[in-house]
Amino acid sequence: MLSSQHLHDLNAPFVANHEFQYAHLGEVLDQREAASAAGVVEELRRFQVAIPSWALGTGGTRFGRFPGGGEPRSLAEKITDVALLHQLNGSSNAISLHIPWDIPTDVAAVQQQLAAAGLHIDSVNSNTFQDQSAQAHSYKFGSLASTEAAVRAQAVQHNIACIGYGQQLGTKVHTVWLADGSNFPGQQHFRRAYQRTQESLAAIYEALPSDWTMLVEYKPYEPNFYSMVIPDWGTSLALCQSLGRQAQVLVDLGHHLPNTNIEQIVGRLQHFGRLGGFHFNGSMYGDDDLTTGSIKPFQLFLIFNELVDSAQDATVRNPAVAYMIDASHNTKDPLEDLLQSTDNILTAYAKALLVDRPALAAAQEANDAALAEDLLRDAFLIDVRPLVAEAYRQSGGALRPVAAYRQVGHRAGLIDQRGRLAVATGL
Numbered sequence: 091m092l093s094s095q096h097l098h099d100l101n102a103p104f105v106a107n108h109e110f111q112y113a114h115l116g117e118v119l120d121q122r123e124a125a126s127a128a129g130v131v132e133e134l135r136r137f138q139v140a141i142p143s144w145a146l147g148t149g150g151t152r153f154g155r156f157p158g159g160g161e162p163r164s165l166a167e168k169i170t171d172v173a174l175l176h177q178l179n180g181s182s183n184a185i186s187l188h189i190p191w192d193i194p195t196d197v198a199a200v201q202q203q204l205a206a207a208g209l210h211i212d213s214v215n216s217n218t219f220q221d222q223s224a225q226a227h228s229y230k231f232g233s234l235a236s237t238e239a240a241v242r243a244q245a246v247q248h249n250i251a252c253i254g255y256g257q258q259l260g261t262k263v264h265t266v267w268l269a270d271g272s273n274f275p276g277q278q279h280f281r282r283a284y285q286r287t288q289e290s291l292a293a294i295y296e297a298l299p300s301d302w303t304m305l306v307e308y309k310p311y312e313p314n315f316y317s318m319v320i321p322d323w324g325t326s327l328a329l330c331q332s333l334g335r336q337a338q339v340l341v342d343l344g345h346h347l348p349n350t351n352i353e354q355i356v357g358r359l360q361h362f363g364r365l366g367g368f369h370f371n372g373s374m375y376g377d378d379d380l381t382t383g384s385i386k387p388f389q390l391f392l393i394f395n396e397l398v399d400s401a402q403d404a405t406v407r408n409p410a411v412a413y414m415i416d417a418s419h420n421t422k423d424p425l426e427d428l429l430q431s432t433d434n435i436l437t438a439y440a441k442a443l444l445v446d447r448p449a450l451a452a453a454q455e456a457n458d459a460a461l462a463e464d465l466l467r468d469a470f471l472i473d474v475r476p477l478v479a480e481a482y483r484q485s486g487g488a489l490r491p492v493a494a495y496r497q498v499g500h501r502a503g504l505i506d507q508r509g510r511l512a513v514a515t516g517l
């Protein structure tokens with residue numbers, strides 16, 4: 091952990107320039123009248139995005155891993171890493187856990203460590219996409235959708251066990267992503283696979299405490315390449331509607347075919363009151379799990395534009411959305427990548443807050459396509475970096491989180507402490 095004096099010293103070289111830029115932008119925004127700098131900074135400080143425990147090490151690809159050393163070897167070390175991220179940006183106050191990779195051995199110690207760092211567990215994620223050494227039945231041909239009742243029962247029990255771990259740690263969100271599907275035409279009966287999945291999810295939903303949310307994630311392909319049992323938001327939505335109000339759709343930005351209009355999906359799900367959560371990442375082709383906003387920053391802005399629009403619309407009855415990052419790294423230092431992802435998320439959110447919404451609504455009503463598009467572009471093209479930096483500073487963090495992380499030589503310290511060959515649990 092860094093002392094507040096140390097953070098103050100790290101910010102010192104940047105303060106004068108930051109204050110100049112922030113004051114200038116404040117005047118520009120006052121003239122536009124859509125939103126004030128202070129108001130946006132306040133919103134940014136409120137916005138928190140959960141860090142996935144599995145992205146603190148090098149996830150790699152199926153072709154290999156190129157780790158940079160010093161990966162967290164336990165849940166305690168993962169919490170330590172997220173605590174540093176939260177100290178630097180004030181925007182990462184939660185961790186998504188993966189079961190069985192992050193099963194807590196000492197719950198009281200975990201709770202104590204979380205409280206000391208101002209963190210909490212935002213969700214538990216089940217894993218039926220691979221076999222664990224001790225399990226009785228294989229998931230080779232599916233889990234919740236398996237043709238074998240004993241396999242389905244085992245997968246249901248695992249999900250219920252995840253909820254139990256989550257209860258111990260104080261979270262109220264359970265995320266289900268299914269790898270189930272088929273690789274060849276005719277391999278799987280589509281309707282029956284869906285029915286079996288629905289029944290398995292209903293059994294898990296039965297065990298869900300009344301104040302919990304169950305998030306159902308979809309994905310069009312991979313690891314199965316001919317069909318996935320839950321390939322799209324429509325299937326997720328249908329399943330959630332069949333389960334009950336506590337079931338919500340989770341949108342993972344990388345889980346769409348190229349050029350899918352994700353912002354429209356976001357708008358639709360909010361209309362139905364069924365947008366439960368986000369997995370942020372960057373995508374060029376598919377589930378690439380790259381830095382959020384690195385490839386398509388305009389798309390990320392348009393997604394936040396929908397979120398802000400819905401938040402300001404009293405007719406929208408969508409519950410609070412769980413914001414999470416879901417990424418995998420092989421090129422960058424994972425902690426730097428997560429700082430960059432959070433920075434890009436806050437940048438897109440800030441720009442969406444600057445949209446002149448009454449003017450946009452009027453342009454849409456008048457079918458003025460040129461003006462409507464221009465109003466979005468006007469907000470998107472404003473350089474909001476001073477607002478994001480000010481949010482970091484007001485939260486007691488670093489004006490430039492990645493620069494501060496490098497300046498203190500954090501990765502070298504982790505390698506000294508944990509070893510060059512340390513591998514994150516689960517990876």
Ligand SMILES: [Mn+2]
Pocket residue numbers: 267307342369416
């Ligand atoms: Mn995901």
